Amino acid sequence: MAKITGIKCIRTRKNGTWTIVKVMTDQDGLYGIGSANDCYNPEAVVQVIEQLLAPQLIGRDTGNIEDMWQTMQLSSYWRNGSILQTAIGGIDVALWDIKGKEAGLPIYALLGGACRAAVPCYGHAGGRDIAELKEEVQRYLEQGYTVIRAQLGGYGGGGFIPRGQANVPEGAWAKEAVFDEHAYVQAIPAMFEQLRVAFGSDVQFTHDVHEHLSPINAIKLSKRLEPYDLFFLEDVLPPEQLAWYRQLRQQSATPQAVGELFTNPQEWTTLITERLIDFIRVRISKVGGISAGRKIATLAEAFGVRTAWQEGGENDPVNQAAAVHLDMAVWNFGIQEINHFTAEEREAFPGLVERRGGYLYVSGKPGLGLDFDEEKALLLTGDDWNRKSYHQPYTLDRKADGTLVRP
Secondary structure, three states: OOEEEEEEEEEEOHHHOEEEEEEEEOOOOOEEEEEOOOOOOHHHHHHHHHHHHHHHHOOOEOOOHHHHHHHHHHOOOOOOOHHHHHHHHHHHHHHHHHHHHHHOOEHHHHOOOOOOOOEEEEEEEEEOOHHHHHHHHHHHHHOOOOEEEEEEOOOOOOOEEOOOOOOOOOOOOOOOOEEOHHHHHHHHHHHHHHHHHHHOOOOEEEEEOOOOOOHHHHHHHHHHOHHHOOOEEEOOOOHHHHHHHHHHHHHOOOOEEEOOOOOOHHHHHHHHHOOOOOEEOOOHHHHOOHHHHHHHHHHHHHOOOEEOOOOOOOOOHHHHHHHHHHHHHOOOEOOEEOOOOOHHHHHHOOOOOEEEOOEEEOOOOOEOOOOOOHHHHHHOOOOOOOHHHOOOOOOOEEOOOOOEEOO
16 A cells, blocks of 8 residues: 655646645655645645644555544644635545555545436526526527526626615725625516526526525525526525524425535534435535545435535636546435636646536546646746735625625
């Protein structure tokens, strides 16, 4: 069995927003790659890997993944925070990549084998108005998608009022548009009514609220969307208000998906075991990697909950591959969010997951099935990148009076 000789982090993409973890071994040419991607705290994740986790793992057998996963979970005493879980996730996926390469098998084969021929995925349709949105939906249908996310512009679209038209106080804090819950709860059902008229009942739609609503308005929206038969409604409540899913389940039959902000089992366990949600939507790298994802999927299967692992536009090919390997092996899979990469990014990650029609396909090669060209990856960062001056906090919205909207 190979032994770990080193663990390093490579920052790539524009401004170093992707962090790829490379675990090296004492066997010539054998290494694994994982994703420790965090757009908002990338250097913090790197420091946890390099200063806390790597020194504990160097010299250990690469095959003892579960024991190392448990060791990393407990290694800083406090646990389950987003930074630590992301660091663990990057190393865990790299270890699974090594195990697959040693066995000569793709990771999904190590997890019990394929449950399906390919992985259904959904596209992201958006438009500044309903006309643009319809064009986007039609484009995705022509590409072979059967499930499509529909948004009016960005997150909260349909609920934004230009500052010049809103009733804002003197010295208003909002710089541009302000978010209005009432407008949003009116606009989104109207949007889906027009989409159903245009495309009929065969197209399956999702919608991402992105936690913008107060609990009572979340229930209102979910109830008003019932006639439009969504595939799921995503993140209708912020993680601070998860107990409201009990009231939501009692009052609405709209399927619920949640989890992209989750890092702690206490956030998803009750929602799953009380059957309050229909899809668990965590990001694999954010909960601790493939080892964590398979535990979550097993719990969810017992309670009739399906998986819908989170991707997002800032996510990388390595995390996508990890998610799709789990999708292939998990019986209670539901749907996979799609992500798109530039030609230059694809060249830096040869063998990455391929989309054909509305399905995703892994390469079938051992491990994750993709490789990592470090030289080409470093070119993606841009000439003016300086890792020490990185600053990209999440963009926050405000209401008319200046109150922050929780993402």
